[in-house]
Amino acid sequence: MRFVSHALLAALIGASGAVEVSAQDTPQTSNFASVGFDVAVGDHEAFQTSILDLAKDCAPIRLDEDDFVCLREKANGGQIWIGLRKTGGAYEFITANPGYKGKSAFPVRVQGVEFDPSWEPFEYRLAVRFSDLDIPLLIELAAPREAARFRDIAEPVELTLDVTAFTFNPEIFEDEEAFLAAQKKLGEDIAYAPDFFIPSGLLGDQPRSRATFGGEILEAERVETEDGASHWRTLVRVQGGGTVNVVFDDIWPELEPKPGQLISGAFWLSAQVPGAQAD
Numbered sequence: 001m002r003f004v005s006h007a008l009l010a011a012l013i014g015a016s017g018a019v020e021v022s023a024q025d026t027p028q029t030s031n032f033a034s035v036g037f038d039v040a041v042g043d044h045e046a047f048q049t050s051i052l053d054l055a056k057d058c059a060p061i062r063l064d065e066d067d068f069v070c071l072r073e074k075a076n077g078g079q080i081w082i083g084l085r086k087t088g089g090a091y092e093f094i095t096a097n098p099g100y101k102g103k104s105a106f107p108v109r110v111q112g113v114e115f116d117p118s119w120e121p122f123e124y125r126l127a128v129r130f131s132d133l134d135i136p137l138l139i140e141l142a143a144p145r146e147a148a149r150f151r152d153i154a155e156p157v158e159l160t161l162d163v164t165a166f167t168f169n170p171e172i173f174e175d176e177e178a179f180l181a182a183q184k185k186l187g188e189d190i191a192y193a194p195d196f197f198i199p200s201g202l203l204g205d206q207p208r209s210r211a212t213f214g215g216e217i218l219e220a221e222r223v224e225t226e227d228g229a230s231h232w233r234t235l236v237r238v239q240g241g242g243t244v245n246v247v248f249d250d251i252w253p254e255l256e257p258k259p260g261q262l263i264s265g266a267f268w269l270s271a272q273v274p275g276a277q278a279d
Contacts, residue, residue, distance in 0.1 A: 031166040031268060033249040035078030035100045036225040051096045055082050060091070061145070063121040067094075069144060076223045076233070077101040081142060083122035095122050099142030099270055100164040102245030103219070103235050106130065106271075109156040113147045114138060125209050126150060126161075126271060131240025137199045139163060139271040140209040146273045162272040164245040165211075165236075170265035172217075172257050179214070179262050194262050197239040213238055214264030220257040222250055236263055 032039040037054075040046040060068035068091070070082040079099035084091040108128035115124045124147035125138045139161070141147055150157065173179040176194050183191050196214050201207030219235040234246045234257050246263060248255070257263060 029168060029249045029251060031098045032080065033229070033251075034166050034168075034231050034247040035098050035164075036074055036076050036223065036229040036231050037072075037078060037080055037098070038229050039080075048093055051080070051082055052093055054080060055084065055091075055093070058082070060084060063144060067121050069122065073101075074225045074227075076225050076231075078225065078231075079142065081144070083144075095119065097123065097140065097142070097270070098166065099272065100245055100247055101272055102162060102164055102233065102247075104162045104164065104243050104245045106161045106163040106238075106242040106244060107158070107240070108137075108139075108161055109158050110150050110153065111156055112153060113141075113150045115147070121147075128161075129156070130242065131197075133239070135197060135199060135239065136201070137211060137269075138201070138207055138209045139269045142270050142272050149273070160242075160274065162245070162274060163242075164247060164270050164272075165213075165267035166270065167246065167248050167265045167267045169252065170246065170248060170255070170263050172255060173262040173264075175260075176262065179264075195237070195239045196264075209269045210267065211269060212264075212266045214262060215239070215244070217246075217257050217259055217261045217263055218243065220259055220261075232257060234263065 030039060030041045040050040054072050055070045058070035060070055062068055066086050068084045070084060072080045077100050081097045081099055083095040085094050108130045111127040113124050114127050122144055124141045124144055126141055128137050128139060129135060130137060179194050180191060194214050198212045200210040215236040215238040217234050217236055221233055222230055223233050224230040230250050232248050232250050236244050236246045238244050
């Protein structure tokens with residue numbers, strides 16, 4: 001099953017209209033749950049009903065003449081951005097993406113904006129480079145209106161993003177020795193450094209807002225939202241010295257991250273631009 005959108009979460013609506021979740025998901029979860037939203041993802045109808053219920057009484061933010069976005073936020077920093085198209089007197093649900101406001105400080109050099117015209121004006125990706133290694137990376141913009149700031153830039157823009165990495169089932173290691181031992185056990189020919197970073201597209205795959213990386217956990221806490229949902233929030237130092245919020249559902253009891261441990265996995269990336277206004 002292919003995804004209808006590069007950004008539609010890693011666990012959302014596929015071209016067939018069914019809902020796709022990670023093969024590792026037992027029980028079922030989604031990137032929404034990673035930031036404290038218990039959105040139904042059992043099937044397309046349940047998902048759409050759940051999202052539209054969140055959009056009730058929301059003040060739409062205009063993107064253009066017919067397109068709007070609805071933002072739902074929680075005190076924990078979790079967000080859902082719901083794309084709506086006005087047809088006649090009614091709003092049609094187009095897309096939904098999670099976002100998160102955390103403590104990340106991720107210095108980048110913005111090269112421009114990339115997007116699929118069929119998903120404009122709801123979904124945009126920042127093309128950036130970071131670290132002394134000048135690593136290329138695509139990161140989803142949480143707030144679609146921010147894309148206008150970077151669409152026609154004449155030269156790279158340096159700024160610090162608040163980047164969140166969403167994952168379903170990360171690996172956590174007590175220390176560097178345990179991290180290296182795990183690689184030896186797998187019989188890998190090449191040993192990765194604890195802060196390895198492999199952006200999507202580097203190995204010949206289609207570039208997307210994804211990366212596989214590792215880093216040191218600086219902060220870790222299980223967060224409970226005002227309506228009783230809960231998830232893990234960690235702050236992780238990655239390649240280049242920047243930090244990334246890493247969030248995931250707390251349904252796996254064996255995953256209890258602690259400061260000083262190492263974490264690695266495959267992640268979908270979303271960015272907040274500090275100082276951006278939603279409306």
